[in-house]
Amino acid sequence: MKDLVTSVLVILVMTVVLGVGYPFVVWGIGQTVFPHQANGSLIKNEKGEVVGSELIGQNFTSAKYFHGRPSAAGNGYDASASSGSNLGPTSEKLIKRVTGDAETIQEENPGKQVPADLVTTSGSGLDPHITPAAAAFQIPRIAKERGMSESELDQLVARFTEQRQLGVLGEPRVNVLLLNLELDKLKPQAK
Numbered sequence: 757m758k759d760l761v762t763s764v765l766v767i768l769v770m771t772v773v774l775g776v777g778y779p780f781v782v783w784g785i786g787q788t789v790f791p792h793q794a795n796g797s798l799i800k801n802e803k804g805e806v807v808g809s810e811l812i813g814q815n816f817t818s819a820k821y822f823h824g825r826p827s828a829a830g831n832g833y834d835a836s837a838s839s840g841s842n843l844g845p846t847s848e849k850l851i852k853r854v855t856g857d858a859e860t861i862q863e864e865n866p867g868k869q870v871p872a873d874l875v876t877t878s879g880s881g882l883d884p885h886i887t888p889a890a891a892a893f894q895i896p897r898i899a900k901e902r903g904m905s906e907s908e909l910d911q912l913v914a915r916f917t918e919q920r921q922l923g924v925l926g927e928p929r930v931n932v933l934l935l936n937l938e939l940d941k942l943k944p945q946a947k
Contacts, residue, residue: 799933808933813884816936820901822886822894824932825873826857829881838880864897885929888917902943912938 786794797810808814813824815832827833828841843850857875862868871890891913899906916935920926 799937801937807937809884810931810934811884812882814933816932819897821936821939822891822898822930822932823874824886825883826875826877827881828877833882835882838882840877840879840881861893865893868893884931884933885918886932888913888928888930891917891930891935898939902939904943908942912942 783794792798798806799808799810801807812835813827813833815827816823829835829838831837841850854875858870861870861874871887871893873886873890874893892910895906895909895913898904899909912935913930916930916938918929918931920928
């Protein structure tokens with residue numbers, strides 16, 4: 757009987773400490789030290805409305821915007837259905853889709869090689885970033901559509917290029933949502 761009482765007390769104490777106390781402490785540290793990240797890295801417009809997250813890509817289809825990577829998550833950038841396509845490199849379906857996308861995108865810049873991240877999905881299907889090369893590939897289209905100079909857009913892409921973390925982790929990348937929001941600030945478009 758003594759062992760049973762001890763076991764029940766240990767379960768109750770551990771439930772309170774690990775099930776209530778620990779999550780509350782971690783939540784408190786997150787809200788105090790990293791409030792932006794702890795709340796989803798949400799991005800708000802000038803009116804204070806949430807327009808997205810720095811961590812989840814969005815589907816920009818207008819020729820006036822930079823386009824992100826294709827998404828295999830749900831109906832595209834669906835955070836509740838995060839996943840890749842699970843199609844292997846020999847999959848006919850994958851080869852047909854990538855080849856078709858590359859041919860379509862190639863029409864923007866005939867003769868220039870299409871960056872791989874403009875036709876391939878990320879593992880999560882939610883990647884909000886593209887390479888600086890993928891952003892640069894899209895500059896002529898956007899310059900034409902918005903009536904901006906290519907050098908102005910080059911400078912914008914350079915300004916929004918995030919470098920490797922700690923100088924060695926990851927690759928240089930451009931957050932498409934942040935770049936497009938800044939593009940709209942510089943050269944607003946009629947809705």
